Amino acid sequence: MEFLPAQGTPTLDEHGERNGPLTRVRLAWYYRPSDVSDRTVADCRLLLAAIYSEVCDISQLRAKCYVIHRDKITDLAGWKKRPDRFYFQRLFDPWIRKEFEVIQAASVRNLPTNIREVLLSRYEYVVAEKEVVPDLTDELRDCATCEKWCPPPETVQCDRYIEERGDDATVEVLSLVHEMSPKEVDALETYKTTLTRHERYKHNVDWLTEVIKRFSDAWVNGRDLLTVNMKSPLHQEKWKKSETRFIDKDFTDAEVAAFEDAIAIHGAELRPVREEVGSRTMPEVVRFYGHWKSTKLGEENTKIKAARASGKTVPARAPSRGAGSDDEGSTISDVARANHSCGACRTRESDTWWKAPKGLATTVLCDNCGISWRKYADLNVRPLREETIAAKSKAGDKREEVSFSDASKLRLVEGVSTIPEYRWMNKCTLCDSTGGAVVRCSDCPAEYHVSCAWKAGHKFGFEMQAVKSSRRETTIVIDFKDGSGCMVPLVTCKGHPVHRRQTYGICETNDAGDTALQVYAKTYKQAQVENTHGLLRKAQRLDSILNPDDSAESEISQSNPDPQCAKCRTEFSPHFYPTPPSTPPDDSTPSSMGLQTWLCHRCHFIDEHNSIDRMQGIILNGKATNGINGILSS
Template identity: 40%
Template sequence: MSEDVPVYLKNGDLVKVNDHVYCSPSWDARDGTPYSVGRIMQFLPPADAPKGEEGKNYVYTRVRLAWYYRPSDVSDRPVADSRLLLAAIYSEVCDINQLRAKCHVVHRDKISDLSGWKKRPDRFYFNRLFDPYIKKEFEVIPARDVRNLPDNIREVLISRYEYVVAEKEIIPDLTDHMRLCDNCQGWCPSPDTVQCDRCKRYFHMRCVQPPLLAKPTRGYGWTCAPCSRRHEEEVDSHDVRHTVSAGPKALKSNAPPARGRGRPRKDKSLAEKEENFPVKHFKLWPFRYFGQHTVAEDTLDEEDLIFPRAATRQGPKYQATVPPAPDPYNYPPDIEERGGDSTVEVLGVINSLTDAEVAEVESCKKSLTRDSVVASSVDWLTEVIRRFSDAALAARPFTSVNMKSGMRQEKWKKSETAYTDKAFGHEEVVAFEDAIALHGPELRAARDEVHHRSMPEIVRFYGHWKNTKLKEENKRLRTKGPPPKPVNRQYVNEAERSGGLHVGLSDDEGSIVAQPSKSPSCGACRTRESTTWWKAPKGLPTNILCDNCGTNWRKYADLNVRPVREESVPTTKSKAIEKREGTPLAGPSSKRARTSASVQSTPPPAPSAAPQVKCLACSKQGPLGKVLRCKQCQFRAHAGSVGAIVDPTSVESWTCELCENEETLEASINHDCLLCPRAGSEERRIKPWPPADTLLRACKPTEGQGWTHILCAVFSPELTFTDASRLRLVEGLSTITRHRWTTKCCLCGEVEGAVVKCNDCSKEFHISCAWKQGHKFGFEIQPVKSSRRDTTITTTFKGESGCMNAIVSCKEHDRSKRDIYDICETNEGGETALQVYCQAYKQAPSNAHGLLRKARRLDNILNIRNGAETNGSVASTPDPGNPDPECSRCKSQFSPAFYRIDSSSVSPSWLCHRCHFETNEMNGKAMGMMVS
């Protein structure tokens, strides 16, 4: 486009190269983040415009911007100054329609009245630079302040650049007088210079006799030869008088003097001059790096890189220590040398076959499958080539190769592995595409969403997914042709050349709320009066901002957040409480208390303070800490639904109890629930088992070191917890009735395990089966009569008091007229319904030890059986031929009671008291007949 065509923004501002502007897409596209600040480097035509002179006649559609960062963008340190920016040697090409308005960004040293500068709108300043590649901040000083340089280098530096970027510790050396070597009178750069600690003169380390190989260690000084000789003569003459030093004198420096704190004189003409201060730019940049890792002579080269640099990664701190190679004459025979024929896995030898053998391979390959999709699969073709190659190396006929087995034995693995991945399901594909849309090609973030897939599977599926999208795009191009050329790809007409090009978005584009609620309230300052209401970022009490707060957030990323009043606002209007809207109802003072949020210049919205994690129990998202995620198996659930109490500083390192048990081995390594049917061999192959994509991964140990699902323990009325607050140690499995162990589940058809009955019908099923089928789990509060309040445990949840019952109901029942609280539903104190129920009804009695409680439960079982024995149903004495029975498990002959486990045989088998009840708790069934 011709250089004489001016560019105007929507608000009428004329912008040109090196002007500073706000840049941002629409409100929904940027998700409520503030405007970005950048400097216009150049205006660009469309990306598909022809190169050369012809491309200059096209309309500007893009702009290259040099970005500035806000301090809150690069660190979590609170910064009270919302006008402070960080420069960067980093640029991007953006759509020209994303420009919003002009602003002014000036170096700190160019501003005489900083307080007055910050009071004016759209004014920013900077004094440091942030490099986004090495994540480090540098000082920015005017190029004229650099004096410790040869004249030719300093003149070139000043003529090209306005500012110099360097490390903070290098600034005093750069701004000092030019340092010359006392021997050769040559310039002394800082890395190769040593200073005498007495005479303060500088020397090249190579000019010293003998030459210095390294500078003195920190804390030590160096003296030149004349000073050392003079010191020795003084010591030998005993004329040295040790005086008390008055303290080190401040070194003289030519650095700019410190700014005074006096109030400067307000000069309007000076302020306007500072806004339009001319800045030198060399190849579109006003500054370059000139720090400790720069060779000063490289500045003369126009093509020298201007970006900040860091120390080289060399030396023992960064390099691996490689042991010496073994002696070639005494090579150990048991070591297999890498790179030999025995360590190389041959993937294909087709290129070494003759034409006749290749033709035979092709004919055999066509007979392996008739599916065209499989025949074109990369994984299938790779495995076919490998198997044909193995046959060629083993001199087997190619007709012996078949693809019936989907597994293969790799050279470096002990077990067989599948050569193709398991197909992704619909839910997995949806989760993967959502992760790609949210995080881009960050496959580790995608793996967190599809957590039961390994990282190699995610990478391979990403390649197939991209090819599928490309195939769909190519198919669309073949059927419908290429897309039409954009409308803005056109030549400049005479009207545009004379009147200018109008581009950019206005401030109110997609951000103004035309019709707020009847009683609008600003989410930051809580005011209720405003001429314009703006959309608010997420995490504030309301979704709108007043005109002042909305502008401050968009331009300066500044919100003076005001806390919400705890007292409720009356609904009736009376003269006694009529006050100006936006002021507190209690207290006459109109001043609001200064909170910690007002100290920060850019308080981030609440949702962005912690990553959002989806709970597997309620399928709702919450911040990390409220919803926990296991760092090993990626299991996710609300902390209150799994009985986890985690320190806020260690929420990212939390592990579920099953993963923790793999390290501690405090309970059984068999993770099957004792109340559910045992898993088959195919299910056990799933890693991890139980799978981490369901709430059935949440298990708790029992008092016999077994495991039960939290759902099974909570919704089984006989079971209790030793510690209900943490849901630890499930007790009472032996008290479950025999009927529940022997009843067939109506969902899975298995007799094994304990069933529960539906609260609304007569169906009986396993709790885990009901959860998998989507049955309703929750808690219902029923009112208690006054006559029964003394004997019934009551609790309060969300303002409703009564007896809380655990509900498991089939999914076909209508529960619309009942108030059933979900498992993860919380009250005002943040406790879940499951927590409240367990603390009220699932806590084991604390007046006795756990072992004593277990003994009492067993005594009740013994009393029941003794009563049955007296009725003649079971024999009460042992076999007369075997008066001293022996435990068939532990071979013990000493026990308070023996139990017969095989009463049909002539010589029955027995279990001692301890072995019998360990088996009873693990199986959940009372077996045999007691003999005492």
Template identity: 40%
Template sequence: MATSTTLKNGEQVKVNDHVYCSPSWSIRDGTPYSVARIMEFLPAEGAQPSHKGKGKEPASVYTRVRLAWYYRPSDVSDRPVADSRLLLAAIYSEICDVAQLRAKCYVVHRDKITDLAGWKKRPDRFYFNRLFDPYIKKEFEVIQSNDVRNLPTHIRDVLTLRYEYVVAEKEIVPDLTDALRNCDTCSNWCPPQETVRCDSCKSFFHMGCVQPPLIAKPTRGYGWTCGPCSRAHEQAVEGHDVRHAPLTAAKPKSHAPPARGRGRPRKDRTLAEKEESVPVRHFKMWPFRYFGLHTVAEDTLDPDDLIFPRTTTRVGSKYQAPIPVLDGPRDPDLQERGGEATVEVLSLIYGMSETQVEQRKMRLTTKQSLRSNVDWLTEVIRRFSEAFILGHDLSTVSMSNVFRYEKWKTTETRYADREWDDDEKAAFEDVVLTHGAELRAVRDEVGTRTIYEVVRYYGHWKNMKLGEENHRRRLLGSSETPPPSAHMVPFADDSDSDGSIVRTPSKAHASCGACRTRDTKVWWKAPKGLPTPVLCDSCGISWRKYADLNHLRPIREETATVKQGKVEKREGTPLTGSNTKRIKTTGSVPSTPPPQVGNGVPQHRCLACHKYGSGKVFKCKECQTRVHSGACGIVDPGSVESWICDLCQNEKTAEASLNPDCVLCARPKRDRDKKALYPPADSFLRVCKPTEGQGWVHLACAVFVPEVTFSDAKRLRIVEGISTIPTHRWSTVCSTMHLCNQVCGAVVRCSDCPAEYHVACAWSRGYKFGFEIQATKSAKREPNISVSFNGVSGTMHPIVRCKEHEGSRRLLFDICETNEFGETALQVYCNTYKQAQVAQSHALLRKARRLDHVLEEKEPELNGHGHGTITAGTDPECAHCKTSFSPFFHPLPRAGAFACHRCHFEGRTQMPLTNGHIHPHGLSHGLSS
């Protein structure tokens, strides 16, 4: 039998070496490599190697390999683990093709590593200290067999001779590593699960050796004393000789290996090489066996004893219903359990004629796919068996009815899933492209299928795709390697020739999906869920080997060299720690690290701060807008994936205007049909809030225009106070010459220069938005509301800064920057300064008071001219927007023509205004309230 082989990259591996194993990229669906240990090499299935050469057969005869798998913690739990080098061992093996072996790696137990930090610095190094059993879904501790002391000598010798490690429950490890325990009564060894300890004399006893025998151990928190100690205590109490010791909790003694220090690691390459080459004892190809609570120590001597972890048996009154014994004669009509009437016969095919069965089966359907379908054949055999029992001819069996009646169910069920229609297939494939093998998300998107149907169809669909791929290979005359593509090249070192290298990515996706770099020698295919479908060389290797996308630097032992200079890592620096000084990368692509793939819910980048994380980022189910909950007023959203923004919600409910134009911005350009243009979904300007007049305002405009308030500042809903904005804000020309240069709309001023511009124009131009906290001066008479945010106290002010002042040293808090309570700066500012006085008045009353304030300001103009009266029966109408509701109508030079208050201040007339004003007694303009 072969003991070694050569991989595609030229590395020589032998039995008990650790390797990366993985099928091709398309089959493994973007998942990283698996780590495994080679147990043995096997010939092709059905082939028997010759023994003439006494084990000298060529390595090409052995095309398969038996592997013992290791798991990553993320494979067995949804909780992410920061250490990408930590693995979980398993007593689970599988046979794979030798061609799936990628490269060699090293896996060592934690206790055998002297310098763990130095070990993790080196490439392809892993370690483990626990074992996961995939059948009982439980983790166990792994300790060295030499550390087990509480065993009889003959059992311990056999255990240490055969196995390197012992697998046990965490609570039993201190008992196993303690000194040998013998019963104080019978002087025999005390197994931990059958031992009780006296709290006074600290002696050990079998629970059956004490009088009276103990049925169970004392409950946690309680102690037990033996008979002599109990009598001595009673005599001391009667003689008043009891001296109570001070209540000091004694630290339990443990013989477990001491914890490793966290000092500066030693750098000893020779010692590290010795540690990874130390031979490990194996017995029947396994280096460990289970020796825990549910093990009989003497069974260890049996070489055929099962080594797998065990758990408590589910037999007894706790798991089975106790049935009382029936008194008196038994009811003859009561069926006996386990009789023929309670058994459902699934198949009696062995008693029928093979020719008759095959002929009848061919007549049941003309579809060749059904004749080899497992579900269809199972139901055919069951119906044949029913007819055979009843004595009917097999010609009476029909498969026209897709439902079957099961004896243990009250309703009929289908023996096979119904056919998927074209819409369901299209929806399924679209969602699979987005979510991959996350079939719960696929089930939610398809909507018409259960999770069981989705799982079954996914298997058939995957098999169909593989069949189509193999068919294309056969047509091209190559059944081993796929045809070359315009975007694919072989792997540089021939260790991963599975089509996972991208030669020339498109210009739109020419940046790494993890670190955002654009400069790399090799582009790798990226897993699903990243901004771009490619990864750079270091991130691609890091993902495949270590399943870590936050590993944003090449794996090197000493230094990391970058374009701008040379950066050195001081020895002992944690690998997962964040760098205080980050080297600025060139290019316009942001360098925010991406989310981890495969750990539950997908993360998105917020359009307000352009960052991941720091709170939940919600994505609109309709328009795909992404924003932090604290930057959008989301208080009780429910599911992250079911959130709908205000504009999309309004399209269904029509509670506000269907015109999404912002009241505070310049009039946007229309298309040919003069339809309203919705803000783009990839901009924060898509986030809009309704006004009290059923109009719409950009959330950024409502926050950064000082006079505007909210009826509910927590939810950022119902914008008020637009009519109180001073006239000079509406009549100033926007200074963003290349974007706007219009007079209409309300403007704000730059914090560092006299320039004024619309908030939306500044946002689109990339100006700096944030909040500044200024120190409060007690000399001012007017009261100031102070806030404290991240250690800075004072009054908070919204700041918009031009690009010309990017070098300013004034401290600005970003919109989505959070404090210790998880509140964003935008939330703190709006809750403190933007909340309307809703407790003092009703919304309609506040609106009326603002309108009265506007009328009082315009009253001198009305009294000073003779044109302000409306004759009976007149109903003015704006010549531009055709509205008849406005606080004021301004006459135009053309006789009988008027402009509403909004059109007048937005400058749509482009004519000198006359002195006359018309003030109707109607309602205020719907968009200027």
């Protein structure tokens, strides 16, 4: 960061001191890794250095942050715990979209002494490719013969000739003005002014570059400079098959209007601006934004100079960060009812609402989440959970959860085997052991046992989440005190700040005297014990785990919701078996006429055992009869 005086004023006076007043500042640019690549970076404090800086007015500053190199930080964990602290160790080049390593100049040792002294006196950091860093930071290597420095590791003898790669033929010649005579240069400058009548082209870098290149080509080929013209906006670039434009096509009035409307809505977020314009590429929008912004600032400065020349008082310009239009239109003054909750933490109350990135449940963020996103690009998004509880659900429709045989007394727990395996394997962050299933904090990645969290004084409660009208038929909605919706249990670390979302403690009671824990257990955790046996429910849970794809036989046995044994009339069995069509039941009751009949587990195996005995008896009797007939015949 460097503070500068007003534009047009020398930075230093004749005594070597800075001129005042200081009205501008030079800021260094940094990128977030997620902004320039698709890979995910878990550390939100890690940045990528840029290769350029920007001069802007002091009034445009939002806040101050601290960015230093990783090698200068002794305690990285402590540095990241402090607000507005960042670090970098690599540089990103946006033109070739490549990252480079940034090392301290003091760590470069494999250089001659005189060169290293100049390097240390002028520069603090060195930017190099990753493959070159080990060679630069290595110890000083000398030639084995002359004891002078030899840069590459394979150069170890003076008599070994290393051919230098690269000459004039490998570099594309863009300008040969330095080889022209003074008379030819004067003629070039004269002809250059006649190529266009547009004043803005005469100061356009792309246009001037193409002009010099065409003059150079004409001079090399021996053609008169008068033959050069700029009628064609196309040129042939190296390594490209077709010709491309060297200067962007002018924006139409409709495109300019769409661009300015999008800027008024989205500010400097140029991706949504490009979507609003529609007919331009992203590079074209970026370049036009730069020219458009410079034009607006130029018009504003012209008005200020004219006002000062006429003796009028120029009002002080309001700072760019105002209360009504904060951060270039990133805040929202009127929140729609459909979006009246933070897309990350689900809170419904906030003094300031920010625009949320795409992919969240709503389009707004509360003040805390909005500032965290703007500063660190980090959001702790809480999943929107709407439990769907059904009396009997097939395996795969929903994940089975722990329930109680008697939810009113919280006794006889069922479904422990359905808890996911990873919750048993993860360590508790409080006791540092894996002996038991863990739960995750609703506001951070910390995981711990429920008993450990209770002993540590963590906060237990329930959140009342709103349910969409389209899901009310499949979601159990309850009323508790002044809230209505789907009740979701929460466990939060005691160090987290209190959120403004609608939550109730587990001991809070309603008008009937029931606590929140009792209401939740009765509504969502009561096992269906009316028509099923505990052993059958356990068998069904284990079957859904071991055999997620049910066989045809199990599907047939579950097609009848209330099977009954055709012999003993029981309704409770680990499994019911269909009776063969050729074997009618013992009685011909109306319920068994024309309908599928069943045998319980016990009766099924008794029938199988009896049928085996009958078959053995038939075989034995058959052998005996044949023996008697043989004796009589003899």
